[in-house]
Amino acid sequence: MSTQLFCTSRLLRQASKRTTTIFKNNVHYSSYSKSLTPGDRLHGYQVQQVRQVPELELTAIALEHEATGAQHLHINRDDSNNVFAVGFHTPVNDSTGVPHILEHTTLCGSEKYPVRDPFFKMLNRSLATFMNAFTASDYTIYPFATTNPVDYANLRNVYMDAAFHPRLEKLDFKQEGWRLEHEVPTDTSTPITFKGVVYNEMKGQTSDANYLYYIRAHESMFPGTTYEHSSGGEPARIPDLTHEQLVNFHKTHYNPSNARFYTYGNFPLEDHLSAIQERLSSFKRVDVPYVNKKVTPWTESRTMSTTCAFDPLSAPDRQTRVSLSYLGNETKDTFETFSMRLLSYLLLDGHASPMYKALIDTNLGSEFSANTGYDSSTRTSCLSIGLQGVKDSDVELVQERIVQVLNDVKKEGFDNKRIEAAIHQMELGQKHKTADFGLTLMHGITSGWFNEVDPIDLLEINKNIERLKQELAKGNFFESRIDKYLLNNKHKLVFTMQPDSDYASKLSKGEEQRLADKVSKLTDADKAEIAKDGKELSANQDKVEDLSCLPTLELKDISPKMKRTVLDHTGLCNTPVQWRTTATNGITYFRAISSLPSLEDDLKLYLPLFCDALLSLGTRTQSMAEIDDEIRLYTGGLRASTTVSTSHSDIDHIEEGIALIGNCLDRNVDKMYDILSKLILETNFDDTEKLKTLIIGNASGLVNSVAEAGHIFARTYAASSLTPGMHNAEILSGMTQVAFMNQLAATEDLSDVVTKLKTIAATVLKQPTLRVAVTCGEDVVSANESALSRFISSLPNDDHVPQQQHSNVFVPKYAKTFFPLPFSVNFSAKALRGVPYTHADGAKLQVLSSLMTNHYLHREIREKNGAYGGGARYAGLNGLLSFYSYRDPRTLETLQTYASATNWVLDRKFTDQEMTEAKLSIFQGVDAPVSVSEEGMLQFVNGVSDDMRQRRREQLLAVSQNDIRQVAEQYLKTDNVSMAILGEANEKLMKDSSWTVQQFGQ
DSSP states (O other): OOOOOEESOTTSOOOOOOOOOOOOSSOOOOHHHHHOOTTOEETTEEEEEEEEEGGGTEEEEEEEETTTOOEEEEEEOSOSSEEEEEEEEOOOSSSSOHHHHHHHHHTSOBSSSOSSOHHHHHTTSOOOSEEOOEEOSSEEEEEEEESOHHHHHHHHHHHHHHHHSBOOOHHHHHHHTOEEEESSTTOTTSOEEEEOHHHHHHHHHTTSHHHHHHHHHHHHHSTTSGGGSOSSOOTTTGGGOOHHHHHHHHHHHSSGGGEEEEEEESSOHHHHHHHHHHHHTTOOOOOOOOOOOOOOOOSSOEEEEEEEEOOTTSOTTOOEEEEEEEEEEETTOHHHHHHHHHHHHHHHSSTTSHHIIIIITTTSSSEEOTTOEEEOSSSEEEEEEEEEEEOGGGHHHHHHHHHHHHHHHHHHOOOHHHHHHHHHHHHHHHHOOOTTHHHHHHHHHHHHHTTTOOHHHHHOHHHHHHHHHHHHHHSOHHHHHIIIIIITOSOEEEEEEEEETTHHHHHHHHHHHHHHHHHHTOOHHHHHHHHHHHHHHHHHHHOOOOOTTSOOOOGGGSOSSOOOOOOEEEEETTEEEEEEESOOSSEEEEEEEEEOOOOOHHHHTTHHHHHHHHTTSOBSSSOHHHHHHHHHHHOSOEEEEEEEEEETTEEEEEEEEEEEEEEEEGGGHHHHHHHHHHHHHHBOTTOHHHHHHHHHHHHHHHHHHHHHSHHHHHHHHHHTTTOHHHHHHHHHHSHHHHHHHHHHHTOSOOHHHHHHHHHHHTTSSOGGGEEEEEEEOGGGHHHHHHHHHHHHHHSOOOSOOOOOOOOSOOOOOOOEEEEEOSOSSEEEEEEEEOOOTTSHHHHHHHHHHHHHIIIIIIIIIIIITOOSEEEEEEETTTTEEEEEEEEESOHHHHHHHHHHHHHHHHHOOOOHHHHHHHHHHHHHHHTOOOOGGGTTHHHHHHOOOHHHHHHHHHHHHHOOHHHHHHHIIIIISOSOOEEEEEESOOHHHHHOTTSEEOOSOO
């Protein structure tokens, strides 16, 4: 389980948390990497360590800034996607969320860049592949990534000035943190209420029962330490934080002596050090604030409990969560951490794991609890095992079963094949060529680095694997750890969470009481200040600023020509095959799409379940546990999923299909294709026990995702009546699928479900419907051809396969739908039809959505209304323009903002700089590096050729002010829209006859 992170904008692309991506060939080390040795001095730094890590194809250089003691880790690697990050040790001694609010406020203007919100402004003046900021239990970190050297220097300057010289103005604190303000800031007759971006973010976060369970269990494990507090902030405690406390926290924590710098990629180390030294030259070494992280081990186990909101989407009698958590090792011991992480994998991961068999297969719970797994994000680690979706009557049985499994494993040990599979997964993980490798490494080392772990030790995976093999040879390795850390550990927490039907009303009353207490203590002078600040903040938000102090790229920095991908197209067994031959570091990547015949919606609802069943039920001759062992031993994972692609030339024409995805080491291609063939041909749909487990787990997983990604569900539902593609997306992955899976989870007799799955199995995944894409090295094309031919030949080859038929022309419908859910904040969306990918107006609509987001919607929805996020996006492949808000406390006002955006655009004349910025923000995504496994996939999945992409590129670059006005007039001035809201019950909406209310659990 990774640490909980709070970030400045979850709307930005987030880096993967995986830490095992490795390369071995063509090692590239710069001249500095070869010549530097410990003790060398360079630009005010002293070199502490220089280590080559061949398995990661990098050299790691640890340095210390001599004047301040700032630590710097440079990862020298031949990768153009360079990363910079500066982080600070920011543990807390209360739950006011001071580091989280400071993370936001730090980015609201600095000495050198005294403009409002330079962070968001730089999003549009850069070609960054990643920009964000994160707060965790121990640290706050500010990372970015880009391939452009000028862009890198620009962003580094902005980030460094923000971190070390922020303005931290009181109005910014009130906007980003919390404030008392009239509902209408300019109207003092309206009630005073709580507002603030972080305040509402955390109201939304704590509305997520999974998050709430994780954080409450985590806090309970470490009493008397910094970890018993919430670094993100408790909504009930955030209004206790003052601006003065925020400023003081910055003074004491945001000093280079308390900092870690991380640089990665192929830009020269000397340039990094020179630029950073220039910014640090005015600082001196100071003492780092002390906060206790060392928990006193308990002398006996403890039992604690909490409550959450009742979930109308889930089975009413299965909403309890329970877990056992054990205090683990000191994370400074990197081998012990490695070993415990592997022990967690062996106990918990996959169908073959003993805990899965004992807890999930038996339907004691729907899925593992949010805290389940090994957590090394703290000074002392912990390992948790738990379930959600448990009946109250089974709570003690779950605890007994966990302990029983631990005793059994201690006695019997783990199957060697399972340990081999785990090591194989590490080997494969080391070889994957990902586009965000530098960010992945950063996330993997940061928690340890801020807890006195040598970060380079965390990179040397092979050293740990070799030692593990030696320890395993001695015997009793994992058994001894089960004994020490689990069975004989007095520091054990039994933590339960149960639903309370009055939870939401109690929460609301608590907030009302806190507000009333605050307001009752206000003097006339306080009220005058609130009125003054409200008007001042509104004026500040509306002010047109001079942004000339901010660095920027120009339109000429965007290449007029895209990078093309060389693809070969051949045929095997009358099946089209797309080949991408390139350096893959010894891995073959496979993807197939089988197009579907026309299916009725009631059968289509079962397609996601069918795809999951292929990898969950096993066959008549092999259990899923046995097959799962094979998958882990011979592949990097296999997946089946539904896919819907809209035609690049007609948004009313779609292809529906099932995608099969997998990868393996080149030596295992035969095994991979054999396993895939077995799953397709032999899956045992009659195993209703496993099927029941799968359905319950899927239903639980879907419910959990709504609280985290409600804006996506709202967007999908709003768009579902506008195009056939989004109609299918809603059926397959939207609120319709959430309701359907929960309906199935409550069904005792699954015979009809089995019949439906068998009907789908007899209809899909046939030779004539298949097309395949393979990415591999030139030297294994022949081996893949041979194995792939056998795979294709194994599939049914019916003489007649029904083709997709859409005899009924899709007719858009326009609706407003409200889903009352137990959230403290809302998610909303408004959707309009656009044009196909190849239509010239598509590029114009994309630029329009960027302009509206950056110059109007962000200000109105986030800064004024206090939502965590919001904006507009144009989905070029789907042909839909949508507005959305995320964790929004004032949804009705946001709907008005969506409506007023049209007039705002038509009344606004954009400058050349603003047009350039809109295009830069779009090309961040267009030109972002992709992982080798994704090269050529736009062509394969969507039929979008490089020529089409080049044409789209030229259209984007050519969009003019007049084009924006034209598409705004043509596409925004319409009543043909659909809207959806997910969130807390709203009487006004529920009484409004123009809105349809979708109730769950009734």
